[in-house]
Amino acid sequence: MSRKRANDAYTPRPEHHFTFGLWTVGNPGRDPFGEPVRAPIAPTRIVEKLAELGAYGVNLHDNDLVPRDASTAERDRIVRAFKAALKASGMKVPMATTNLFSDPVFRDGAFTSNDARVRRFALQKTMAAMDLGVELGAETYVFWGGREGVETNAAKDLRAALGWFRDSLNFLCDYARSQHYSLKFALEAKPNEPRGDIFLPTTGHMLAFIYTLDHPEMVGLNPEVAHEQMAGLDFSHGVAQALEAGKLFHIDLNGQKPGRFDQDLRFGSDDPRAAFFLVKLLEDAEWPGMRHFDSHAYRTEDEAGVWDFALGSMRTYLILKHKAEQFRRDPEIQQLLEALRKRADAAPVAFTKERARALKAERFDLPALRAQGYAYERLDQLTTELLLGVR
Amino acid sequence: MSRKRANDAYTPRPEHHFTFGLWTVGNPGRDPFGEPVRAPIAPTRIVEKLAELGAYGVNLHDNDLVPRDASTAERDRIVRAFKAALKASGMKVPMATTNLFSDPVFRDGAFTSNDARVRRFALQKTMAAMDLGVELGAETYVFWGGREGVETNAAKDLRAALGWFRDSLNFLCDYARSQHYSLKFALEAKPNEPRGDIFLPTTGHMLAFIYTLDHPEMVGLNPEVAHEQMAGLDFSHGVAQALEAGKLFHIDLNGQKPGRFDQDLRFGSDDPRAAFFLVKLLEDAEWPGMRHFDSHAYRTEDEAGVWDFALGSMRTYLILKHKAEQFRRDPEIQQLLEALRKRADAAPVAFTKERARALKAERFDLPALRAQGYAYERLDQLTTELLLGVR
C-alpha cells in the first residue's frame, strides 16, 4: 500500500494549511446504486496518515467521530483517543459541523422540517456538536443544510421555512455567545441532492440570507466548488463576492462537472482551468483560511487509492499556486494587463450634483470606443499556455 | 389577422395589472443564426393593441422608444406621440430601464467595463433614461447588467469589477434622490448569455449585493423566471426569499427550459407546474406589483402570432390564479396541510439560557419520528390532478 512519493516543489507541508474531512478520506465508496467497497478507516489512523502526507488538520461532523447512539462514557473514550492522536501527530481540528442528514429523523429536513419536534432535536444535536467541536479546538462551525428543502412546493410554506431556518441560526449564534465560544459560523449552500430543491441554493442566496440574521457579523460562508458548479455557475465569481463582502470564512475544495449529481472529485481533476482561477483569486487576496478538501476517492479505489487521492489534491493546489505566481511575473501577460489598467484609471465616482451635471454634458468619442478591442483572446491564450506549462 | 377571442373567466382586464415590454411584443425574431422575420411594430401601435387585449401597461428601455442617435427634437416628438397613445388607451408605463448592451461600446460591459470611459458613458446614458422613465410615469427602474461579465477570468479583477458596479449604483441612487424621483431600483440577475459568465448570476447573489449598497432601502429585485431556471434553480424559492426579505420590487414572467440558451418563452408554456407554484406564491402573498411579461413570440410567428402570444401569457396567469384559489378551498388538500400545520405548531424559539438548557435535556421519541411519513406523494398527486383540471 505504500507508494513512492515525489519530494519536490509541490510536496505539501503543514504551513500550507491543507485540511480534510474525516468523512472524505473515510468515505467507504457507497453510492445510490452500490454497496461500500472499502472498509471504514479509524479516525485515529486518518489523522496519522494525513499528517504523514503533509496535511495541517482534519475536520469532522459529530457522528464522523462519535457514533449516533454512543453512551457518554464511549463518547469520552473516543474523544480522548482522538485527541491523543492529534497531539501525537501535531494535527489540528480547525472546523467542525453537525450531521443533520443521515438519520431518518431528518427525512424532511432539520431546521426546516415541517415537524417542530424535529427542528428542536436538530437544535439539541447541534448544540452538543458545537460543544464537541470547541472541545477539539475548532474555530469555524459549518452549517450545510442538505435536507432543508422539498420535492414538491405543495409541501412547505417557503417563507415560513426560511423563517424557521433563521430562528435556528439566531438561536445557535446566541448559544455560542452565551457559552463564550469563539466560533464563527460558515454557511454552505447547495442547489439540490439529496432533496429535489434545497433552500438558499447558491452562495449568493446564502450570503443574502446572512444579512437578515441577528448577528450577521459572526456568520459567513463556506462555499463549495462542486455545489456552485452543479448549477453551472462560475465558482470564482461567488468566492470573489464573498471575499469582497468580508464573508469568506471557510472553503470546500473539490471538483464537479456542471449539471449532474454531486461528484466530489479530487480538486483540479475535472477542470484545471477553473481551479487555477480559484487558486489565483485566493492567493492574490492572501486569504488566510484553511484549504479544506471536501471530496473523496473514486469508488474504483482501494485504500492506497484513497491516499493517492489525498496527496494529489494537495499537490494540484500547490502546482496551481505556483502558476498563479508565474502569472504575476509573466512579462507578456503583465503588459496586456497593464494596458487594461490604464484604461481603467478613472476619476472618482462618488456622487455630487456637480459631477452629475458634468457627466451629463461629457462628450465621448463613441466611434473609437465602439471599435476598440480588448485583446482578451491573446491574454487568455497566454494564460492557457502558462497553465499547460509551455511558457 | 384578427382572431376570435374567448370572453370567459380568464379574459385579462386592466385591474389584473399585466404589463409587457415594448421589446417583447416588438421582438422582430432575429436570433444568432437568423435574420428578423417580422417587421418592427410602432410603439404607439403596441400600446393600442395591448390595451385592446386587456393589459394595464407597457415598459421600455430608452432605445425601445427613442433611437440611439435621435436629436433632441426627434426625441421630444416621439415621446409626445407616445404619451398621446398612452392617454388615448389608458395604458401606463410602470417601469423603465436602460439599454446597456446593444451598442458595441458596451462589448466589455457597461458599469464593469475595463474602460473607465465606457463606465462613465453608461452612467450618462442611464441618467438620461431615468429622466425619460420618470417623464413617462415610471415608478420602478430596472437594471439588467447583461454585459457585466467575462469570457475569461484572466481579463478582469473580479473584486474590482464588483466595486465598480456598486459605485455606479450608489451614484445613480444619489442621482434619483437629488432629482427627487420617487423611483425604486429593481436589479435583475442572469447567469450567462450574452457574456460567458455574468456577475451576480442569480437572484440570491444580487440580493446579497444590495445589502452592501449605500441606500439598500431603495433597491430591490426584479427576478426573471428564465434567468433563474437557466441555472436549474427553482424560481419560486428565489422569489420567496425576495418576498420574505421585502425585496420583491418587480418580476419578469416567462418560460425557460433549464440548462440552455435564454428562451423567453410564453409564461407557463414550458412547465405549467412551476408556473402554478409561482402564481400561488404571489397570490398567497397578495403581492401588489405588476405582472410583467418579459418574453417573445416564437420566431415561427407572424404578427397575428405575436398577439396570440400576448393574450396567452395573460390567460395562463389567470387560469393558474384560479387554480391557486381552488387549492386553498380543496378539502382533501387542506386536510393534509392541516395535519402538517399541527406538527409545525412549535414553542417559541428565541434564545434564553433556560430554554437552551431545557432543550439540551429534552427527550425525543426518535423511533416514532424516524418512522413517520409526511404524505407528500398524496399531496402532490392531488395538486397534479387539480392542475390538470380533473378535480
Place this chain on the structure above:
Amino acid sequence: MSRKRANDAYTPRPEHHFTFGLWTVGNPGRDPFGEPVRAPIAPTRIVEKLAELGAYGVNLHDNDLVPRDASTAERDRIVRAFKAALKASGMKVPMATTNLFSDPVFRDGAFTSNDARVRRFALQKTMAAMDLGVELGAETYVFWGGREGVETNAAKDLRAALGWFRDSLNFLCDYARSQHYSLKFALEAKPNEPRGDIFLPTTGHMLAFIYTLDHPEMVGLNPEVAHEQMAGLDFSHGVAQALEAGKLFHIDLNGQKPGRFDQDLRFGSDDPRAAFFLVKLLEDAEWPGMRHFDSHAYRTEDEAGVWDFALGSMRTYLILKHKAEQFRRDPEIQQLLEALRKRADAAPVAFTKERARALKAERFDLPALRAQGYAYERLDQLTTELLLGVR
C-alpha cells in the same frame, strides 16, 4: 395505512398494462446522504398490493427476488413462493433484468470492466438471470449498464470498451437463441451517475450501437424519461426516433428535472406537459408495450406514501391519455393542424434525374414563404388550456 381511493375514469385496471419494478415500490429510501427510512417490503406483498391497485405486472432484477448469496434450495423456494403470489393475484412478469451494479465486484463496470474476470462473471450472472426471467415468463430482457463508464478517460481505452460491450451482447444474444428463449433485449442508456460518464449515454447513442451487433433484430431500446432528461433532451424526440425505427421494445416512465441527480420521480409530477406529449405519442402510435414505472416514492414517505405514489403514477398516465384523445377531437386545435397538413402535402421526393432537374429550375415565391406565420403560439396555448383542463 388504507386510504379512500377514487373510483373514476382514471382508475387503473390490468388491461392498461401498467407494471412496476420490485425495486421501485420496494425502494427503502436510502440515498447518498442518508440511511433507509422504510422497511423492506416482501416481493409477494408487493405483488398483492399492486394487483389490488390495478397494475398488470411486476418486473425485477435477479437480486430483487433472490439474494446474492442464496443457495439453490433457497432460490427455488423463493421463486416458488413468488410464482404462487403471481398466480393468486393474476399478475405477470413481462420484463426481467440483471443487477450488474450493486456488488463491489462491478466497481469498474461489468461488461466493460478493465478486468476480464469481472466481464466473464457479468456474463455468468446474466445468463443465470435470463434463466430466472424466462422461468417467470418474461419476454423482454433489459440491459442497463449503470457502471459501464469512467471517471477519467485516462483509465480506459474507449474503443476497446465499446468492443467488450458488443462482445458481451453478442454472446448473450446467442445464448438466448441457443436456449430457444423468445426474449427480446431492450438496452437502456443513461448519461452519468453512478459513474462520472456512462458509455452510450443517450437513447440515440444506444440505438446507433444496436446496428453494430450481430443480431440487431432481437435488440431494441428501453428509453427512460429521467435518463434522457438528465441530459436536458426532449424525451419524446428520442422515443419518436425509436418508434420510427421499430426499436421501442420497452419504456421506463418516471420524472426528472434536467441537469441534476437521478431523481426517479413519480411520472408526470415534474413536468406534466412533457409527460402529456409522451403519452400522446405512445397512444397515437398505438404502441403495444408495457407502461412500466421506474421510479420511487419520496424519501419523506412511509409505506402508505409508497402506495399513494404507485396509484398516482397510473392515474396521471390515464388522465393524460384522456387528454390525448381530447386533443384529437378538439375542433380549434384540429383546424390549426389541418391547415398545417395542407401545407405539408408534398409531391413524392424519391430521386430521379428528371425530378432533380425540375427542382433545380423551380421558382418559389420566397417573399410569401418568408412572411408567413405558422400559428404555433395559438396551437400551443390551446394545448396548454386543454392540459390545464379549462377547455
Place this chain on the structure above:
Amino acid sequence: MSRKRANDAYTPRPEHHFTFGLWTVGNPGRDPFGEPVRAPIAPTRIVEKLAELGAYGVNLHDNDLVPRDASTAERDRIVRAFKAALKASGMKVPMATTNLFSDPVFRDGAFTSNDARVRRFALQKTMAAMDLGVELGAETYVFWGGREGVETNAAKDLRAALGWFRDSLNFLCDYARSQHYSLKFALEAKPNEPRGDIFLPTTGHMLAFIYTLDHPEMVGLNPEVAHEQMAGLDFSHGVAQALEAGKLFHIDLNGQKPGRFDQDLRFGSDDPRAAFFLVKLLEDAEWPGMRHFDSHAYRTEDEAGVWDFALGSMRTYLILKHKAEQFRRDPEIQQLLEALRKRADAAPVAFTKERARALKAERFDLPALRAQGYAYERLDQLTTELLLGVR
C-alpha cells in the same frame, strides 16, 4: 494589428491540416443582445491571412461566399476571385455546407418544415451549394440542421418529420451519385438553439439515423465539441463511438461550457483536460481527417484579436498533441496502464455452447475481485501533472 508570433514547436503548418470556416474568423460579433462589433472581412483576405498563420484550408457555407441574391454573373466573378486567392496561397476547401438557417424562409426548418415548398426549396438550395462545393474541391459535405426542430411538440408530427429528413438526405445522396461527385456527407447534431429542441440532438441520435438511410456507406458524422457538451455529454465518448463505427468523417473543434448557450469558444480554452483527451483519442487513432475549428473570437475583440484567436486554436491543438505523445512515453503512466492491460487479457468471447456451459460453471474469487483497487486516482493525478507541464 501585427503582433510578434512565437516560432516554436507549436507553430502551425499546412501539414497539420488545420481548417477554419469562413464564418468563424469572419464572425462580426453580433449576438442576441447586441449589434456587430467588427466589419466583415473579405473571404479572399481570410484565405491570405489564414495561410500566413499556417492553416491548411477554409470551409464555407454557400452564402459565406456568394450572397443570397447574387446574379449568376456575380456568383461567377466571386468564385473566380476566391479560387485565385486559394491558388495564390495554396489553401484548400476540404469541406462545404449549406446555409439552411439564416433566411426567414427556414423559420420552421428546412428539410423538416411543415411547409412542403420550403422543404423543396431547401433541396434546391443544397443541390446548388453542393455544385459550388465540388467546384471548389470539397470532398466532405456537412449537414447541420439548425432549424430542424420545434418549440412545441404540438406543432409537428415527430415521426413524419424524421421521415421528411430521411427523404431529403436520400434524395441528396442520389443527387451526388448521379453527378458522380466524390462527396461524403457528414451530419452534425445539436440539441437546441436556435430551436427549442432540434431533432436528432446528439452525435448518437444522428449516428443511429444514418443506419436508416438508403446509402449509409456515404454518410458519416461531423461531431462538434460544443454541441455535445451543451448536453453535458463527454465529447470524447461520442467521437470514440463514431471512430469505432467507421463514421468519423469530419470534426468541429471548439469550446463550450455545459448547460448553456452555444458559445463556440476557442478550442481548449474552456476545459483543457477534455480537449487533451480528445486530441489524444484522434492522434492515438491516427485519424486522417481535417482538424476543423468551428468557433469565433470573443465579441470583445477587434480584428487583431480574431487572428490571435485563430492562431491560439491551432497552437493549443499542437501543445495537446505533444502531451499525448508524452503520455505514451511516460514510464509511471505506462506502468499503471500495463498493469490494467494484464487484467484485461481475456480468453475469446465468441459464443459457443461449450463456452457458455464452461462459463456458467466457472468459479470466481469474488472476495478478491471485490477488494481490488484500480489505481485510477494515481493515474489521473499523473495525467493532470503531465497536462499542467510539471512532469
